[in-house]
Amino acid sequence: MPEIRVTPLGAGQDVGRSCILVSIGGKNVMLDCGMHMGFNDDRRFPDFSYITRNGRLTDFLDCVIISHFHLDHCGALPYFSEMVGYDGPIYMTHPTQAICPILLEDYRKIAVDKKGEANFFTSQMIKDCMKKVVAVHLHQTVQVDDELEIKAYYAGHVLGAAMFQIKVGSESVVYTGDYNMTPDRHLGAAWIDKCRPNLLITESTYATTIRDSKRCRERDFLKKVHEAVERGGKVLIPVFALGRAQELCILLETFWERMNLKAPIYFSTGLTEKANHYYKLFITWTNQKIRKTFVQRNMFEFKHIKAFDRAFADNPGPMVIMPGYCVQGTVGHKILSGQRKLEMEGRQVLEVKMQVEYMSFSAHADAKGIMQLVGQAEPENVLLVHGEAKKMEFLKQKIEQEFRVNCYMPANGETVTLPTSPSIPVGISLGLLKREMAQGLLPDAKKPRLLHGTLIMKDSNFRLVSSEQALKELGLAEHQLRFTCRVHLHDPRKEQETALRVYSHLKSVLKDHCVQHLPDGSVTVESILIQAAAHSEDPGTKVLLVSWTYQDEELGSYLTSLLKKGLPQGAT
């Protein structure tokens, strides 16, 4: 029995370290290869030893697909390819391929420079890993091999983020990665066609949240920043998720322009500056508004926002806005949890005097958005990843109720197995198709209709042909098959008269059909033949012998039921 198997090694009932193994049609694919921000040891990477107990990874896995450049989706990639030893292809979109090494380098810098780790992947390893990448375009069907194909769809979320359809024969799985169903200031909304996959693997970060209006959140953000600046203060916005920095920059830039503000805005010269270059380069991946105005003005070339220079390093002002989640073990986490005293390096204790605000600008689909995507793709089954168990449980019920499909939420290490019914391709002969077309009915994808023919299996191939062609090809003689039925009529008149009454009745009822009364006394309606005979035992009863070919099966059945009701009194 063919089946699809899914095992999350990461992102199963948790957020972080996305890594999902999918077996489909005998092919094995790894979706994302992320790291966990919360650990500094082995636990930061998925445990790849579970992928295959026997044999080499490169022999087992047909490909790795990376949905977007965030480290919880690609942070373990150089480790996996250069240290664990995977030597096969890695697929991602062009912007992801461009920005991925920047983030991996930054990750390496934090691990090696800040935390002093030895045995971490090197810059050369990152480069060698990137050489294994095959970049794909949106909506381009890429053949990984003769049987396995993948196709990327726009996912919003960050520049280059994509959902991937993985297809082997007629079986398919869609993996969303992280996505956003509402357009933001610089990206469009995620979109997928009605591909009806066997399984949709979707993220569920905001499984239970219906997010408030973005406009309100943005207004709130700008108000807070403005107030702090008006008071003569400074605002620090440590944006650690690449992509969000660009969103906030556009937001601030537009506001500054509208309000004619003069206070300088700086962004760090590190990642944001580097990534900004690619945001300018991959303008086709941004939203419609930015693409439209791009010729007059590239929205990523900021007027008010300048690159931060070390010379501006000064005590940050009285406010810090944290635009996303911080994991335990970071200063950000401490500040967010309201701790007012921070122990820094060298046992130096700092008092937090500034105002701290938490505002989520993370670009994930909310519960409504997830439901919308499920509706769009029309999957046969749904599997939730990248979320918390409790929230997933709620969404799972909602999906099962609304879409009447099975919804799964495996924990890390748990395997979900879905049986699939393989579709068998059948070729149709041109003659048969032409005959169908000659009936004047144009094909319509939305209205399936019946097509009669003979199914022939030859050389492990199936073909549907006309019966005449089948007979010819197989060298068989045709046999005629007629259905017969006896109907008893209470009529004391002679057989000829009964036949005449039947003829009159049918002539009046079946106006669209050719009803004939033949010289031998029998009546025909198309291929149906009706003969009246006397009953051997009851002279008051006549027996109508009805016979028809299988082509007129419908009409024959109808006539029989009609005659069984008897003849109207007035019929002569």
Next chain:
Amino acid sequence: MDPECSQLLPALCAVLADPRQPVADDTCLEKLLDWFKTIADAGSSLLLLQENPCLVTLLCPVLKPQDLSPRVLAFLLRLAGILAAQEDCFQHLQQGDLLPRLFGEAGPLGGAAWTAPTVRSGWIQGLCSLTQHPSALCFLAHSGAVDTIFSLQGDSSLFVASAAGQLLVHILGLSMQAPAEGHPSLQPAHWPACAQKIVGHIEESLRATATPQVTQALNVLTTMFSHCHDPWTQVLWVHLSPLVACLLEKDPVPAAHSLVDLLLSVARSPVLSSSSCGLWDTLAQTLSRLRASQAGPLALGILKLQECPKALRAQAFAVLLQPLTCVLEATTQAPGLPGSVGGTADAPLTAGMLLPSKAACVGLLCQTLAHLELLQPLPQRPSPWPWAPLLSAAVTILRLCNGSATPTSDTGTHLCAFLAGCVRVQRAALDFLGTLSQGTGPQELVTQVFAILLEYLTSPDSSPTVLKKAFQATLQWLQSSPKPSGGGDLEPHAQLFLRELLPVLPKRLCSPCWDVRDSGLEFLTQTVRRWGGQAGFRHALLASEVPELTEQLLRDPESYVRASAVAAMGQLSSRGLHIIPASPGHPGAQQSLLEELLHILSTDSEGFPRRAVMQVFTQWLRDSHADVAADTEHFVARVLRVASQDLDWEVRAQGLELALVFLEQTLGQPSSSCPYAMTPPAAAPPSLVAQALQPFCRVQLFDFAFRALFDCDRPVAQKSCDLLLFLRAKTASYSDQQGSSSGPDVASLEAALQRWQAGDQGQPLGDLEPEAVVAVLRSLDLEGLRGALAESSDHAEQSPLSLLQDMLATAGILGENEADCY
């Protein structure tokens, strides 16, 4: 335990026990367990419990598991396991009847919480931790836990199932430890009850008809024979081997991969392989029973064994070579490989059977090539190693892949259709071909190797990954080419090849794919490093467009390529291969490269090219490159001035490396006994030392090094620390004589250091006097600084105290800031 932590622990336990207070970050509980494990490993768990009674109170809510979140429940189970690993603490928890209620039927085992894999995982990990002493074994026997572990072997979670198998092995090993003091009993029937139960379960599983059950049993045995080499394991194998042999009778052989693993673990066990116990026969039988893709790993495993009967090795090698033999036969070449495609005499294997479909053919060939690549460098590889047929097979496969082979049989045509354009096989074959360069083959074959490599390097159809492999294989073959007896130049073959390759290289350097340009440059750097001094190569290179193109790639849009171009240019220049005829526009080409690299160092927006420039400069300084030697001080001063301002920490660290090379060249190696090194002697007069340090002052080395001591990037600070410690050692004797030194220079330098330590950027120091440097060097606590720098930058945030504070602080505000993500 730290008193501060001890103080916070009761509050934290209260938070954890309160179901209304969810724990936000799933990493916190893991880290908390790490901490408890460290404490338990370092001292008495019983004491820990007695000093922190809140821990016992914390474990009690498990009795009402429905109230707790699965994560907290799993945490408590694991914590109990860690604490109960010590026997006295185990007894203490037993007295409170806590353990049976945690791990027995009354605990989460029977409840709804059990459906959560986290809880099952916590339960099994808890048990694994506590199973360290005989009391634990009694507990397991009485609580019925072993039966639950049996059932967990088939758990839907891979993690739980795998842990269950490992726990069974652990329990079996521990229960056998007690009788192992004497001789192990010959019959498992006389083993301890717990061990008997497990062995009985394994026997039952091996007899099962369901493959998953057989797999579980085989996996448990594999883990056991791999990790435990006690004499009783031999008894166990003798007892179970008939059942294992029975598996071979079935068609198809169930759980073949796991069976292979088991047989190899048995063969590797020192206790078992020496006595054989019919093992070799079983291995031989298995080899002939399994499908080619399953037999391959077994054959490789057998050939890697240190000791093994000759006949079995021959059989294994034949199995391993089968697919390649097929390829050779299908292309009507005399196989010449030790294994024929024979299989058994009455059921000969044909290429069609062995390589039936494209997927099977590709998979099997890739596996075989990888296995042979692994085997070849091992000392126990079969001898003689069939270099020539293997070379022939690798070349043939590559030809089938690029369509240049002309098959003469139907099978050959099929193979051609399967392999044409197959990138997977091309990569595997090129990897293997590269490895084969370690041996020798007939000249004719070597010619074929170079020809096929050239075809791949030239072909427009070669994918970037294939090209990279082709470059690697080429380099390996060139490096292994024997030097002609006359010495000096490259072997004529390789020389001819390089001459043919050099016109191809420009095409690759102009490729639209950055990875191809980069691989081409990496190849060029390596070849120049190796043969840059040989006349034939030099001539061919200079006659090609390669040097010119490489220089153009210094301005490539891709930073990776620019960096590789810098490295290549550095190498070309070192070998005197970067000679552009002097023209009015190029007054002295060598000089212009130095300037160009300096320009890259000061202006390139990306770190990689700047780092590459620093590496080239450091190498040039080491090698006394002509441009550097012309005015070393000037060169060092210019480079350090730019590098010290760089925003990339690796460039600054490289700058310090260059400074260290300069120091060593001037003062001599740390342990150098070179009589010509300018080391101040033990009683060197002050003037001599001052004179020795003057050049460093002139190139502003101290300004850079002292400032770097407080660099925000710790590897830079560490490097600077090392450099200054080296310098201090060199000047130690001098400063001993000098006594305490004070003066305006020293004071201003110390003041500057304090400013830098406080994070102030400040102005450059200006001219420093060597005496002031020596005095400051002596007063600085460089060792202390080095110790502080060895700690991670987030060690304060990662400390247990910080963890407890964070968990307590988060408990109150979870509702406000729900877990978000990136």
